[in-house]
Amino acid sequence: MKITRRKIDEEIPTSSMADIAFLLIIYFMVTTTFAATRGIDFSLPQDEDTPLVDKEESVLIEIQPGGVLLVDNKSMLLEEVLDYLKPKLERNPMKPVIIRAGEMTEYGYMVDVFDEIRQAPDKIGFEIKNVSIPTQREINMFWY
């Protein structure tokens, strides 16, 4: 009597490979979030290079709630700030520019002012090097 052995298929079944792959794609597409990974940099002064800033010798930009700007106690629009700073900084490039936002001022307005000042090379032709954002504790301790 002839015994016939059933032939076993030696291939790896790959018919479901595409289904698995597309499931993985869908998983990645659904879970991927496009993270905001850009921002405006701000170097903090280290102890050894923190000079005491005299209010009289600097330009003070105060930001009030609602984005109202007072530059050296003069009311000003954001677009006018660099034009105001240009002649002062041409005479003294190291003149400190102090940005001071009120306690209840929305953070976004402070960033708007900082962004405007960082755009100085494009708008007025030179970089503003000495920008200071003192905290309330520093103002209480060092302001004179």
Place this chain on the structure above:
Amino acid sequence: MKLLVRSVQNQGIPTASMADIAFLLIIFFMVTINFEVDKTQVLLPKTQIRLEIPKKAAYISVTESGQIRVSGGEEISVPVSQADVLSFAADVVARDPAKEFVLKADRNVPYRYVDAVIDSLKQAKAQVIYLLSEQETISVAPGG
């Protein structure tokens, strides 16, 4: 007499390369995916200056109501109180003095919350802060 033998066209869509394409897409997603360490939902301020933030930077997020979450850059962010930000920052700086910090604050948060965070970072001797922002689109007036 048989005059014309029409060849039978295969009407199926060739799907043999489907799995290859799918795996290429999977590899693309796996390589480009960024795992966000902080998923706090905030309305970011908009700036024109936007620099790439280094990977593994430490995150501090501040919501509109002033709630704070922190992450050392590798783990998922955890909520902390205002008073704990200084110890968190000091710990991060002690491990890596050049570590960058990312401040992810809501544009509508009162500045006093951000001021307190910046003050903690200054006291912890952090060197650089990135103020996370969205791209500001420049609107051009018609004919302008």
